[in-house]
Amino acid sequence: MQIIFAKNAAAIASFTRAIEGGGSFTKPRFLSQDGEQGPFPENAGRAAHLLTPLPSRTATAAIIHHSLLLFSSKWSRALVEHVADSVVEGGLVILPEPRTSMIPLIGMEDLVEMLDSPVDSMEIDSRNYLCFAAPPRTTTPSTPSTLRWSIDYQDQLKSDEMDRAELIRRFDTDPRPAFLDVLLAEGSRIQPPDPTLHAPVDAARAGELFTYFHAAVAPKIAFVRQLANSLDIDRELHHVDIGGGMGNLGAELIIDDDCRVATSLNVEFDAARLIMGRSLLDMYESRLAGNWVFQPAFAQDHGFHDRADLITSFSALLYVPRSELVACLDRAWASLNPGGMLVIYEHIKHPRFVRDHGWMFEKDELETLMRRFGDFSCISGSSLAPMANDAVAEKSVYRVLRKSS
Ligand SMILES: C[S@@+](CC[C@H](N)C(=O)[O-])C[C@H]1O[C@@H](n2cnc3c(N)ncnc32)[C@H](O)[C@@H]1O
Numbered sequence: 001m002q003i004i005f006a007k008n009a010a011a012i013a014s015f016t017r018a019i020e021g022g023g024s025f026t027k028p029r030f031l032s033q034d035g036e037q038g039p040f041p042e043n044a045g046r047a048a049h050l051l052t053p054l055p056s057r058t059a060t061a062a063i064i065h066h067s068l069l070l071f072s073s074k075w076s077r078a079l080v081e082h083v084a085d086s087v088v089e090g091g092l093v094i095l096p097e098p099r100t101s102m103i104p105l106i107g108m109e110d111l112v113e114m115l116d117s118p119v120d121s122m123e124i125d126s127r128n129y130l131c132f133a134a135p136p137r138t139t140t141p142s143t144p145s146t147l148r149w150s151i152d153y154q155d156q157l158k159s160d161e162m163d164r165a166e167l168i169r170r171f172d173t174d175p176r177p178a179f180l181d182v183l184l185a186e187g188s189r190i191q192p193p194d195p196t197l198h199a200p201v202d203a204a205r206a207g208e209l210f211t212y213f214h215a216a217v218a219p220k221i222a223f224v225r226q227l228a229n230s231l232d233i234d235r236e237l238h239h240v241d242i243g244g245g246m247g248n249l250g251a252e253l254i255i256d257d258d259c260r261v262a263t264s265l266n267v268e269f270d271a272a273r274l275i276m277g278r279s280l281l282d283m284y285e286s287r288l289a290g291n292w293v294f295q296p297a298f299a300q301d302h303g304f305h306d307r308a309d310l311i312t313s314f315s316a317l318l319y320v321p322r323s324e325l326v327a328c329l330d331r332a333w334a335s336l337n338p339g340g341m342l343v344i345y346e347h348i349k350h351p352r353f354v355r356d357h358g359w360m361f362e363k364d365e366l367e368t369l370m371r372r373f374g375d376f377s378c379i380s381g382s383s384l385a386p387m388a389n390d391a392v393a394e395k396s397v398y399r400v401l402r403k404s405s
Helices: 009-020 075-084 110-117 146-152 154-171 178-184 203-230 247-254 271-283 324-335 363-371
Strands: 001-004 029-032 060-066 087-096 120-124 126-133 238-241 261-268 291-296 308-314 336-345 376-380 397-402
Touching: 029 075, 060 075, 075 087, 075 110, 075 203, 075 247, 087 397, 146 203, 146 247, 146 271, 178 271, 203 247, 203 308, 238 247, 247 261, 247 291, 324 336, 324 363, 336 363, 363 376, 363 397
Parallel strands: 001 029, 001 060, 060 087, 238 261, 238 308, 261 291, 308 336
Antiparallel strands: 087 126, 120 126, 336 397, 376 397
């Protein structure tokens, strides 16, 4: 049996076509980021998602066919450990050859530290793959990471998803718990019916949702850690995430011993997402308790009274009502310590974004907002390489503003 993990069913299909000719892969089990099983009805029993617990030491080979794995992050290490652990000793763990010159944070040395040097390489679908021999099993995978937590806490996550449904049910009734009032407040454009809020409570769907939340944040972790560690501030750092979902970015930064972020506050109105994080707190209590705070509030209502060293907002500012956005960003910027950093990532309005098209930012609008605080640099969201602003157009980039010391 082999295991193939790819971004989605389409990637799996193209990949499978490419390797079929070789005849060496039979009856693989497919894992995809979003758990799609579409083109593989005959494999329905073998298709799963990123967080599916895998039996240890059963597969002869595992292929991770995914474009951006930053092995320098604990999250990616946990993913590689998770997949490698499913392979028999001496079996193959196969990964796309990282284009290290293109992507600065790949962390090839971290991969070699985990799996030793590659023993072979192979070309699949015009792309070069590195083959590593699965190491002997000495310990269970243990890299501390929100991914590890999600895999270990599958069952609990499913029941959290049920709590979430329970929240939504109560949400529609009176009297409702006071802390849920924030969910009903006017102002944000993400209001029920939001499909993620009303997701059916079945295990597979819950897994897909968690996979989605993970996959969205995963590439950002290594990048934000690098930015945090580059700050010229000589103490432990406080991070604030605006619209941080279940808060896994902040949690990941705190859990990571190589990251200088010690505390993180998530300003997030959707209290249902807090519920997802409850078991994360259980698993990493000594690191997270008291340091990882979920503030159930709309960003536009938040005072930003605590001093911050690093403020991030990824795909969330577009939902803050425009009439309150300037004041909200002013408060956030004022709360930033000298030498601190504001990092904003927003997709730019484009017809391909259907659901949010009406309130997405135009490039000029977002950049005018940011220029009020000074010049910013742009970092490509896909390659993580710096980009000149006039080359950005509608590409999705991190916009990074440093506050002078
Ligand atoms: C697309 S998700 C992005 C989540 C996370 N930042 C990421 O990159 O995966 C947008 C998040 O913003 C939150 N949000 C929307 N409007 C908000 C507001 N006015 N204040 C705070 N959070 C908000 C939503 O609840 C949701 O968790």
